[in-house]
Amino acid sequence: MNSFQNMTITSLKDYISTLDIKAYQDLIPDLKRDTRQAVQKIAKSLEKKVDARMIEIERIKRMKSIETSYYNNGIKKIGGIDEVGRGPLAGPVVTCVIVLKPDSNRLYVNDSKKVSKKMRESLCEQLLEDALDYAIGQVDNDGIDSLNILNATKKAMTDSLSTLSTKPDLLLIDALQIDSKISQKSIIHGDATSYTIAAASIVAKVYRDNLMQIYHEEYPEYGFDHNMGYGTAEHIKALYKHGPTPIHRRSFIKNIGL
Template identity: 75%
Template sequence: MNQFQTMTVTALKDYVATLDIQSYPNLIMDLKVDTRSAVKKIAESLEKKVLAQNNEIKRINNMKSIENTFYQKGIKNIGGIDEVGRGPLAGPVVTCVIILKPESQRLYVNDSKKVSKKNREILCQQLIEDALDFAIGQVENDMIDEINILNATKKAMTDSLDTLTVKPELLLIDALQIDTKITQKAIVHGDARSYAIAAASIIAKVYRDNLMQLYHEQYPEYGFDHNMGYGTAAHLEALREFGPTPIHRKSFIKNLGL
């Protein structure tokens, strides 16, 4: 008989809640020999969590395979670049370039759209801690109207590069080529395939979402705190009722019949 067989199910659940996942494998073996069905269910639950974490570790290792190929060639300062806000009717397009320490390996880094708001904010802080350097680029709606969203996105990227203190030896970019002398590699669906690009997408998303929260305080009728400037039905209705704000992209709304 092991120590857990003398514990009540409630006491066992409370004990498990104090442990980290690294402690689970040995515990699972002890719980599986318990005859109580409730305890066996706890063991099954812990097994699923261990399996999920192992799968996540494999996914992150796969995401880092692109960067690791270059690290092995002696290229250490790899800049990941991504954007958020190409599609909204209002607000700026925001980009981030980040140069991560080669050992950075945070679980759950992914395309920012696939990460919950809470986890994005946690990961944002962790990735900044892991960064050798990072910078934000931002192009406002008036400039987007003037030069179009694609060129505005590229401008935000090059602007962010210009403000870095640590200069990258290589850039990994999500499906774009930009005007820079730095060697660059465009990766289709890069925010789902490259750890560095995904990291950039998370930081850019958190930055822009926080900015749109501030705009919501100025223009509460438009719901910027939850639509982030995208053209939801409620946002379009607000445009019909109140007209555009100074942060709306005229080139985006002119064909909406508003």
């Protein structure tokens, strides 16, 4: 379509809503030739979206640079590992190891804490489609109390690795070293700088959040459906009122006098 001058603004917006953002670039010059102010605003809006997408494409390219360098040096399968739930007062620590196809290239992959709930859930589905294999590991509150949170996290990571059927040639891990015969590289802030580690953080976060939703149904007083076991004021108030549940970490809540 070369001209939109015979279309109403509503019809134009409806038409644009059917298009993929990749089509905007070809559309913008025609929109700019339309003299109507409303159409000019639409053109500027689409330009901003195109620019934002280009920035995101470049960010993902940078995030994948670590993996790309290893692929270029002959590494075939890279496993990313990350954890969620080291800080909460309740629930398990959960880890994910994921081995992605080298061509996985999902926009908006990032540290799970920087991604909205809706986007995390969408990305989780997309990343699992891209996975050659993945596995979840978890250590419950009793295990955390027994081992301490650092060792419990490492155990969850090695447990998840042991259940993979597709063994990676290399592990990229967020800020930890674990006991494994597989070559590994520990990356500080890896969930924000490595695409594969970020992918693992998203899958682990979605898994743990879903688990805490289930616990919320059993213990609704504590707000697990939105605090995910973290020590919010509401959660701590409920602890003082109702006492700890079987999923609370005794070694954590003793720090608040319980």
